[in-house]
Amino acid sequence: MKSFPLIWSNLFRRRVRTFLTLFSIIAAFLLFGLLRSIAGAFEMGVNVAGVDRLMVSPKYSMVDGLPISHLAQIEAVEGVAGATHMTWFGGTYQNPTNFFPKFPVQPRVYFDLYSEYIIDPLQLDAFERIRTAAVAPADLAEEYGWQIGDRIPIEGDIWLRGDGSDLWEFELVGTYTVRDDESTFASFLFNYDYFDEARIPETQGIVSNFVVRVTDPDQAGEISARIDAQFENSINPTRTATEEESNRQFAAQVGDIGLIMNSILSAVFFTILLLTANTMTQALRERIPELAVLKTLGFTDRRVALLVLLESVLLCGLGGAVGIALSGFALQALGPELEGFLGQIEMTAATTLSGVGIALLLGVIVGLNPALSARRLQVVEALRK
Amino acid sequence: MLAQIFQISLLNLRNLPQRLGSSSVIVVGIGGVVAVLVAILAMAAGFSATLNRSGAPDRAIVLRGGSSSAELSSTIDNQSRQFVGTLDGVRLSSGELYTVADIPKRATLLPSNVVIRGVEQSAFEIRPEVRIIEGRNFNPGRNELIAGRAASEQFVGIDLGASVELRQSEWEIVGIFEADGSAYESELWTDLAIAQSAFRRFNTISSMRLQLEQPGVTDPLQEAFDINPSIDLAVTSEEEFFRSQSQFLTTLITGFGYGVALIMAVGAMFAALNTMYAAVSTRTVEIATLRALGFGATPVVVSVLAEAVALALIGGLLGAAVAWFGFNGYTVSTLNQGSFSQVAFDFAVSPDILVTGIVWALSLGLAGGLFPALQAARMPITRALRGD
Numbered sequence: 001m002k003s004f005p006l007i008w009s010n011l012f013r014r015r016v017r018t019f020l021t022l023f024s025i026i027a028a029f030l031l032f033g034l035l036r037s038i039a040g041a042f043e044m045g046v047n048v049a050g051v052d053r054l055m056v057s058p059k060y061s062m063v064d065g066l067p068i069s070h071l072a073q074i075e076a077v078e079g080v081a082g083a084t085h086m087t088w089f090g091g092t093y094q095n096p097t098n099f100f101p102k103f104p105v106q107p108r109v110y111f112d113l114y115s116e117y118i119i120d121p122l123q124l125d126a127f128e129r130i131r132t133a134a135v136a137p138a139d140l141a142e143e144y145g146w147q148i149g150d151r152i153p154i155e156g157d158i159w160l161r162g163d164g165s166d167l168w169e170f171e172l173v174g175t176y177t178v179r180d181d182e183s184t185f186a187s188f189l190f191n192y193d194y195f196d197e198a199r200i201p202e203t204q205g206i207v208s209n210f211v212v213r214v215t216d217p218d219q220a221g222e223i224s225a226r227i228d229a230q231f232e233n234s235i236n237p238t239r240t241a242t243e244e245e246s247n248r249q250f251a252a253q254v255g256d257i258g259l260i261m262n263s264i265l266s267a268v269f270f271t272i273l274l275l276t277a278n279t280m281t282q283a284l285r286e287r288i289p290e291l292a293v294l295k296t297l298g299f300t301d302r303r304v305a306l307l308v309l310l311e312s313v314l315l316c317g318l319g320g321a322v323g324i325a326l327s328g329f330a331l332q333a334l335g336p337e338l339e340g341f342l343g344q345i346e347m348t349a350a351t352t353l354s355g356v357g358i359a360l361l362l363g364v365i366v367g368l369n370p371a372l373s374a375r376r377l378q379v380v381e382a383l384r385k
Numbered sequence: 386m387l388a389q390i391f392q393i394s395l396l397n398l399r400n401l402p403q404r405l406g407s408s409s410v411i412v413v414g415i416g417g418v419v420a421v422l423v424a425i426l427a428m429a430a431g432f433s434a435t436l437n438r439s440g441a442p443d444r445a446i447v448l449r450g451g452s453s454s455a456e457l458s459s460t461i462d463n464q465s466r467q468f469v470g471t472l473d474g475v476r477l478s479s480g481e482l483y484t485v486a487d488i489p490k491r492a493t494l495l496p497s498n499v500v501i502r503g504v505e506q507s508a509f510e511i512r513p514e515v516r517i518i519e520g521r522n523f524n525p526g527r528n529e530l531i532a533g534r535a536a537s538e539q540f541v542g543i544d545l546g547a548s549v550e551l552r553q554s555e556w557e558i559v560g561i562f563e564a565d566g567s568a569y570e571s572e573l574w575t576d577l578a579i580a581q582s583a584f585r586r587f588n589t590i591s592s593m594r595l596q597l598e599q600p601g602v603t604d605p606l607q608e609a610f611d612i613n614p615s616i617d618l619a620v621t622s623e624e625e626f627f628r629s630q631s632q633f634l635t636t637l638i639t640g641f642g643y644g645v646a647l648i649m650a651v652g653a654m655f656a657a658l659n660t661m662y663a664a665v666s667t668r669t670v671e672i673a674t675l676r677a678l679g680f681g682a683t684p685v686v687v688s689v690l691a692e693a694v695a696l697a698l699i700g701g702l703l704g705a706a707v708a709w710f711g712f713n714g715y716t717v718s719t720l721n722q723g724s725f726s727q728v729a730f731d732f733a734v735s736p737d738i739l740v741t742g743i744v745w746a747l748s749l750g751l752a753g754g755l756f757p758a759l760q761a762a763r764m765p766i767t768r769a770l771r772g773d
Contacts, residue, residue, distance in 0.1 A: 020659040027652030031645060060552055061486045061498065063457060063725070090458065158458040164617075237553065252495045253720040253727070264421055268649055271417040275410045275656040282407070282663060 003303070007311050014283065021279045022319050025362075028272040029323025029355055030330070032265060036351045037331055039261040052081075052217045053113065054224055055246040056210040059237040062088075062250075065206040066236050073230050074210055079223040081215045084109040085207040087192070090158040091168070093144070100140055101187040102154065104195035107133075113213050116179040117186070123148075123174025131194040134170035137186035141175045148172055152188075161198050168198075211243070269362070276366045280312050284370040291374050292382035305375035312367025313360055320359020324352055389684040393675060394691040397668075401692065404667065410660045411693065412700040414653035415749050418646055419704030419742040424712045425642030426741065427732040429635050432719070435730035436631035439567035440624035442600040444511060447593040450610070450617040454629065456483040456592045457725050463588045465616055469595070472609055476596045479508040482580045483591035485726050486551050486573075489541040490718065497718070499540055500572040500726045501530075501551065503580025503590075511596045515569060520545045520560035525576040528583070531560035533570035535729035539718045543573070552583050568627070571718070571729045594623070630723030650749055657753025661693050665761045672761050673769035682762040689758035690751065697750020698743070705742045709734050 012018055056074060058064035065087075074083045089102040107127040111117055119127075119135065127133045134152060146152060149172065156166045170190045178186055196204050214223050224240035231238045241249070284291075291304055299307075328347050401408060447469055448459040461480070470478045482503035487496035506525075509515055523529035530549070537543045537558075548555045556575070564570050581588065597603070603620045610618045665672070672685055718729040 016662060017659055020655045020662075023655040024652040024659075027648050027655070031648050031652075034648075035645070059487075060550075061484065063485055063498075157455070235553070249495045252490075252493050253497050255717055255719040264645060267417045267421055268652070271414050271649075271656070272652065274413050275659070278407055278410050279659065 003307060003310075007307055007314060010283075010287070010307070011311050011315060014286075017279060017283070018315065021276055021315065022322075024272060024275055025316055025319025025359070026323040026326065028268050029320045029359060030327045031268055031323075032355050032358070033324045033327025033347060033351060034330060035261045035265055036355070037327070037345050037347045040348060040351065041345045051242075051244075052214050052220075053243040054212040054214060054220060054227070054240050055243050056212060056227055056238050056240045057246065058209070059228075059239045062208070064236075065208060066210070066238065068205050068207050070231065070236065070238070071210060074212060074227055077223065077226050077230065079215055079219055079226065080212050082109065082113055082213040083210055084113055085192070085210050086110075087195070087206075088158070088208045089154075089156070089195075091154045091156050093152070093154050098144070103187050103189055104192040105189050106192055107135075107189075110189065110211075111176075113211055117176050118179055119174055119176040123176075126173040127189075127191070130171060130173055131191060132169065132171050133173040134188060134190035135174040135176055136172060136188050138175040138177050140186070140188065141172065146172050148174065159195070159199050159203065162200050163198075168195075212240075269358075273362065273366065276312075276316065276362070277369070280308075280315075280366050280370050283311075284308060284374060288377065288382050291377055292379045295377065295379050296383075301375045301377075304377070305371040308374045309364070309367040309371040312370070313363030316359050316363030316366065317356070320356055320362070323359075324355040328352075386681065386683065389680050390687045393680060393684045393688040397688040397692050398695060400668075401695075404664055407660050407663055408696055411653075411657045411696040411750070411753065412703065414656040415697050415700030415746050416704035416707070418649045418653050418749065419701045419746050420707045420711075421649060421704075422642060422646035422745060423705050423708035423734060423738055423742040424732070425638060425645065426738045427708065427712055427734040428717075429638035429642065430735055430738060431730045431733040432638065432728070433631040433635040434733055435566060435728060436568050436627040436721075437624070438565055439569055440622070440627040441512075441514075442622070442624060443597050444623035445595045445597055445603050445606070445620050446623050446626050447595065447606075447618050447620050448591075450619045455724060456481075457485065459483075459591050461590050461593065461618065465618055466590060466593065468613070468616060469593055469606075469618070472606060474598045474602065474605055476598050477507050477511050478596070479505045479511055479594045480577060480590040481505075481508065481592050481594060482577055482584065482586055484580075484584055488543065488549065490539060490727070491541055492539075492718075494541065497540070498720065498726045499536060499543075500724070501580065501584075502572050502574050503577040503584075504574055505577050508574075508594060511594050512564065512569070514563075514565040514567065516563050517560045518563050520558075522560055523575055524559075526579055527576070528554055528556045528579060529559045530556050530573045530575045531562050532558050533572050533574075534561055534563050535570040535716070535718070536573055537561050538716065539571070539727065539729050554583060566731070568721075568724075568728050571727055595620070630721060633722055634719070646745070650745065654749050654752050657693060657697070657749060658756065661689065661754050661757035662760070664692065665689060665757045668761070669764065669769050672764060673766050676764075676766045677770065686758040686762045689761050690754045693754025693757075694747060694750040697746045697753070700750075701743045701746025704746070705734075705739050708742070709739070 056066070056070070058066050068085060071083060071085055074080060084106050086103045086105055089104060091102055092098070093100070107124060111119055111124055123135065127135050136146060152170050152172055154168045154170065156168050160166050161168065176186075212223075212227070214220055220242050227240045228238050294304055295301070331345060331347050447461070448454070448456065449461060466480050469475065484501050485498040486501050488499045489495060490497045517531065518534070520531070523531055532543045537545075542549055543558060545558055545561055548557045550556075562570070562574070577590070580586075581590075601622055603622055606620045610616050610620065675685065676682075712732040713734040715732045716729055717732075718727045720726070721728040
C-alpha cells in the first residue's frame with residue numbers, strides 16, 4: 001500500500017494520455033451499464049416469478065381465452081393450494097406510449113396468491129367493496145401523479161362495454177408495493193366483477209389465464225399435468241407451466257435481446273482492450289530506465305511487476321467505476337422516457353458488481369504482459385538504453 | 386504549397402506500417418462503431434421495409450371503429466360486412482378472420498404467435514403479389530393451410546405436406562406462398578368459412594381488405610360509415626396501416642442504434658486522439674526537420690489529418706464490410722407489437738446506411754486528428770530537433 005503514491009503519480013505523469021484512455025474506458029462501461037440494464041428489463045419478468053406459482057394458459061394461443069368455469073375444477077385438483085384468474089385488458093391510458101399492464105382480478109384472492117405484493121388492509125377492503133375500484137403500484141401512481149380517489153379513464157381496445165362505449169373509468173382506492181422491489185411487471189388492477197358485468201354480454205365469462213399456487217413446488221410438473229388432463233378433452237384445453245417458464249416463453253417472442261446486447265458489448269470490449277493494452281505497453285516502454293533504477297535501489301522483480309500491474313488495474317477500475325456511476329445517473333435521467341417503451345429499467349446490484357469486476361479483470365489482462373516484461377527486465381541492459 | 390502537402394502526406398502515409406500496432410487502435414475502434422451502427426440501422430430498415438412492402442396504394446383495410454388499431458382485437462358482424470361490399474368506390478372486398486396460434490420457433494423451440502388468416506378467394510385478386518411457389522392452394526371447406534415462405538422457414542413443422550394441430554383438429558399444409566417479401570409471408574392462410582367454424586367465430590370476421598376504385602381515396606368510405614348509425618367501422622389505407630404498425634419498433638431500434646453508436650464513438654474518438662498524439666510524438670524529429678527545411682505549418686497539419694482520416698476510412702470500410710457480410714440478408718423474427726404476432730424480416734444494409742457509416746468514420750477521424758495536428762504544427766522547431 002505504501003507504493004500507492006508512486007503508482008498514482010506514474011499514472012498521471014502523462015496526463016493527456018491517461019485521461020484520454022480513461023475516457024475511452026468510461027465510455028465502454030457507460031455502455032455496459034446501460035445495455036445490461038435494458039437487457040435486464042426484458043429478463044426481469046422471468047426472475048421475479050414465484051417458485052410456487054403455475055400459470056394455466058389456453059393450449060393453442062394466449063389470445064383464445066378460457067371460460068371462468070375452469071376455476072372450480074382447477075381448485076379441486078390435488079396439490080393446488082389456491083387459484084385465481086387474470087384477464088389481459090390491453091387498453092390505453094391517455095396515449096399509447098403510456099404502457100403498463102392492466103388486469104381485472106379478484107381482489108382478495110389475487111393479493112393472497114401474490115404474497116409479495118404489499119397493500120394496506122383497509123385499501124384492500126375498499127378494493128373488494130367498491131365496484132369500480134382499482135389499485136396501482138405505488139411508483140406507477142407517482143409517475144402519473146395519481147392520488148387516492150382519482151378517477152382514471154382507460155380506453156378499451158380488446159374489451160368494449162355492453163353499452164357500446166369503449167371508455168372505462170376506475171376509481172383509485174389504493175396503491176401497493178412489491179417486497180424487495182424486484183418486480184417490474186407490477187400491474188394496474190381493477191375489480192373483475194365490475195369488468196365482467198359491464199363488458200359485451202357475448203364476451204362475458206372469458207378470462208386469459210389462471211394463476212395457481214401449489215402446495216409443493218417440487219411437484220409442479222405432476223400438478224401441471226393433472227390440471228391439463230382435466231381439460232384435455234374439453235373444447236378449451238389448457239397448457240400449464242411454472243410462472244417462470246411461462247414468462248420466459250413470452251419474453252423469447254421478442255427475440256434474443258440478450259444475444260444482441262452481448263454482441264454489441266463484445267465489440268465494445270474488444271476495442272477497449274486493444275486500446276488500453278496499447279497505452280499500457282507504450283507507458284512501460286517509456287519507463288524502462290526508471291524501472292531499472294527502482295530495481296537497482298533494491299525493489300524486487302516481483303514488486304516492480306506488481307507496480308506496473310496495479311497501475312493498469314487502477315486505471316481500468318477507475319474508468320469502470322466512473323462509467324458505471326454515469327450509467328446509473330443516465331438511467332435516472334432517461335428512465336421515465338425509456339420506460340414508456342420498455343417497462344421499468346433498473347440498474348441492479350448485479351450489474352454494478354459485474355461491471356466493476358469486469359473492469360478489474362480488464363486491468364489485469366491489460367497489465368499482465370507489461371508486468372511480466374518489467375519483471376524480466378535486466379538492470380544492466382536497461383540502464384544502457 | 387499543394388506540392389508540399391502532397392509530399393509530406395505521402396511520406397507520412399508510407400511510414401504508417403511502422404506504427405502498425407498503435408494505428409490499429411484507430412482502425413479497430415472506428416471499425417467497431419461503424420459495424421454496430423450499420424448492423425442496428427440495417428435491422429430497423431429491414432423491419433420497416435418488410436411492413437411497408439405489405440401495403441399497396443389501391444388497398445384499404447376496414448376494422449371495427451373506435452380505439453382499436455389491430456386486426457386481432459377487431460370484430461365485424463355480417464351486416465356491416467355486407468354494407469361495405471355494396472359501397473361505391475370499392476372494386477373488390479375480402480372478409481378476413483385474423484387470429485394467432487402458438488407454434489414453436491425453430492430458433493428457440495418456444496411457442497410464438499403465428500398469424501392464421503382465413504380468407505375468401507377475392508383475397509388473392511386483391512393481393513396479386515401472393516403466389517403459390519410450391520404445392521397448391523387450399524380447397525375451400527377443408528382443413529388445409531397454405532404457409533408464407535418466412536413462416537415455413539421460421540417455425541417448427543410448417544413444411545409442405547406436414548400437418549399441424551390448431552384448435553383440436555389437424556390441418557394439412559398444402560402449399561407455400563410468396564408475397565414480395567412482405568409481412569404476409571409470415572402468415573398461414575386458410576379458407577374463411579372453415580376458419581370461422583374452427584375458431585368459433587360464427588359468421589363474424591376480424592377485418593376487410595378492399596381494392597379501391599381510386600388509389601388512396603378512403604375519405605368517402607369513412608363518411609359513408611359515419612352517417613350510418615348502425616355501422617361502427619374505420620377505414621385506413623393499407624400503406625398507412627402498416628406504416629403505423631412499423632413505426633414503434635423502427636423508431637425504437639433506430640434510436641437505440643444511434644445512442645449506442647454515439648457513446649461508442651466518444652470512446653473511439655478518445656482512442657484516436659491518443660493514437661494521433663503518440664504518432665505526432667514519435668515523429669517529433671521528423672516534423673521539426675521538415676519545418677527546418679522550409680516546409681510550412683499547413684502541410685504538416687494536413688499530413689497528420691490525412692493519416693487520421695486514412696486510418697478512419699480503413700476502419701469505417703472494415704466495419705461496414707463486417708456488418709454487410711455478417712448481417713445483410715440475415716433473417717430474424719420478432720413480435721410486432723402493432724399486430725401482436727411474429728414478423729420475419731431480413732437485415733437490409735442499404736447504400737444509404739453504408740454512407741452514414743462512412744460519414745461517421747470520417748468525422749471521427751477528423752475529430753481525432755485535429756488537435757494532434759495543431760500540436761504538431763505549433764511545435765517549437767529548435768527544441769523539437771533536440772528530441773525533447
